[in-house]
Amino acid sequence: MSRERPYDLILFGATGFTGRLVAEYLLKRYGADGELRWALAGRNPARLAEVRAGLGAPESLPLLQADAADAAALARLAAQTRAVITTVGPYQLHGEPLVRACAEAGTDYLDLCGEPLWMARMIPLLQPLAERSGARILFSCGFDSIPFEMGVVWLQAQAQQQLGHALGEVRAQVRVIKGTASGGTLASGMETYKAIARDRSLAGQMSNPFALTPGFRGPRQPEGSSAAFDDWEQGWTGPFVMAAINTKNVHRCNALRGHPWGQDFVYSERQWTGAGSAGEKRARRLARQTRLQNLLLALGPTRELLRRFVLAKPGEGPTAEQRERGRYEILFSGRDRAGKQLRAWVKGDRDPGYGSTSKMIAEAALCLLEEVGREQAPGGVWTPGAAMGLALSRRLQERAGLTFELGAAG
Known part of the structure; x- marks a missing residue:
């Protein structure tokens, strides 16, 4: 994987129930000190440390602090990684600062959004930003849809x-x-x-x-x-x-x-x-x-x-x-x-809603990073199927x- 940024993947919202399941899956499948460079992020460092300990992950798994409403902290977060998974919803209340930060930083973004009114509002806002930066923005990466x-x-x-x-x-x-x-x-x-x-x-x-x-x-x-x-x-x-x-x-x-x-x-x-x-x-x-x-x-x-x-x-x-x-x-x-x-x-x-969704979003992120170049899916607001095609179905069958x-x- 590219080493241009400190992390390949940051999981934002790791202290929530679904976020913990995604972290558990990533740890079990990819480990904490392997080729995949990933970190947990959220607003409360103490709770992040509790999640890490509860998962049995080593202290070498990084913890990053950022609040969903702190645009400056989210911009710093997005600039450190190639991709972000966020499980912090409802996205119409908490999602815009992070997805905008990713679109501006050229950072791939994946969420579990099932809120079409918010998505319809975000698409024209984010598309020009993502085209310029190269970020691939993917909504709805769980059971929906x-x-x-x-x-x-x-x-x-x-x-x-x-x-x-x-x-x-x-x-x-x-x-x-x-x-x-x-x-x-x-x-x-x-x-x-x-x-x-x-x-x-x-x-x-x-x-x-x-x-x-x-x-x-x-x-x-x-x-x-x-x-x-x-x-x-x-x-x-x-x-x-x-x-x-x-x-x-x-x-x-x-x-x-x-x-x-x-x-x-x-x-x-x-x-x-x-x-x-x-x-x-x-x-x-x-x-x-x-x-x-x-x-x-x-x-x-x-x-x-x-x-x-x-x-x-x-x-x-x-x-x-x-x-x-x-x-x-x-x-x-x-x-x-x-x-x-x-x-x-x-x-x-x-x-x-939980067991399958946590595996799907994790593997969708890694499929995007490892198997889909920007010549196939350049910067923009995508759906998982449009960006990754059959590469995603193969990966989901093999791993999810x-x-x-x-x-x-x-």
Whole structure:
């Protein structure tokens, strides 16, 4: 690795629950005194030292102090490293000073952001800075949205090999999901609804699948808030809670790659509930639950109750046993314009919000540093799939417990 800067990677937010999991993974996989030069960073040196000791890491693992609101300290932090991973959210509250510092310093940046309104605001702000400095800015490097974006990237690559062209429509169905929703995801959702309450015009941006593709708007996309029968898979589906962010990232990936899947590409993302009347009942119940959840998040008093009694407290999260018992399976079904179909599965071996996410963001950062030159991905605001392509899916299969495999033809 290049030795132009003291560190290859700095993990910012290491004292948070997810940050500790990322640190634990990096230590187990890459060690503290190996070729990878990495450090832990956060605002409280004493707590950083506690995390380092709790991980069993040697004192040679550096600790760096910086507050998320201290622009000068973040600028110094960014200038010391080739890449930064940050787990400090909600990003719309705490993220801008660090990502701006990275964009100005030419430092690659990766986060776990699932906040499309903030991302839409950051893209035009950061793009010119990153182009000048060479920084690669990557949002959404966890369960939202790597398995979904990379599932489409991988399936489309198989279509090019087998059919000689892209699939005009891809449908993603979450078939299995076992694990706890992360407190950060819920907190981000609450902040998004607070932003919409302050500015009602943001509601349209939130529902726009092309909100992250400035200057481009594709065809009308499938409606995703109600129960629906899938005629390809002959079963029922309901809304999937993360579709609002994942869909935007998939369309941004297509746009950044020059629309290899077509400017008329159609993508939908839903949760499978099963066949027959039982599947229909589950789909309709899921749609009702989703509408109720959105209503509760839209109301200030109920948001406060959820914040106080539902959100995980700082430092809290599922146990190691619970994380290891978790898993997920996503089916991607695509058809070309002549009706030929391909199916693929993406599976993860840990709970999505914590165990799998911590591995994905770590390996995405190292894939970007080790395998993707700036001739392939120059400075700018990217998605993981657009910047790294199949190099990322290969690395995730080799090291992060994900599998990508073709399914039987539909």
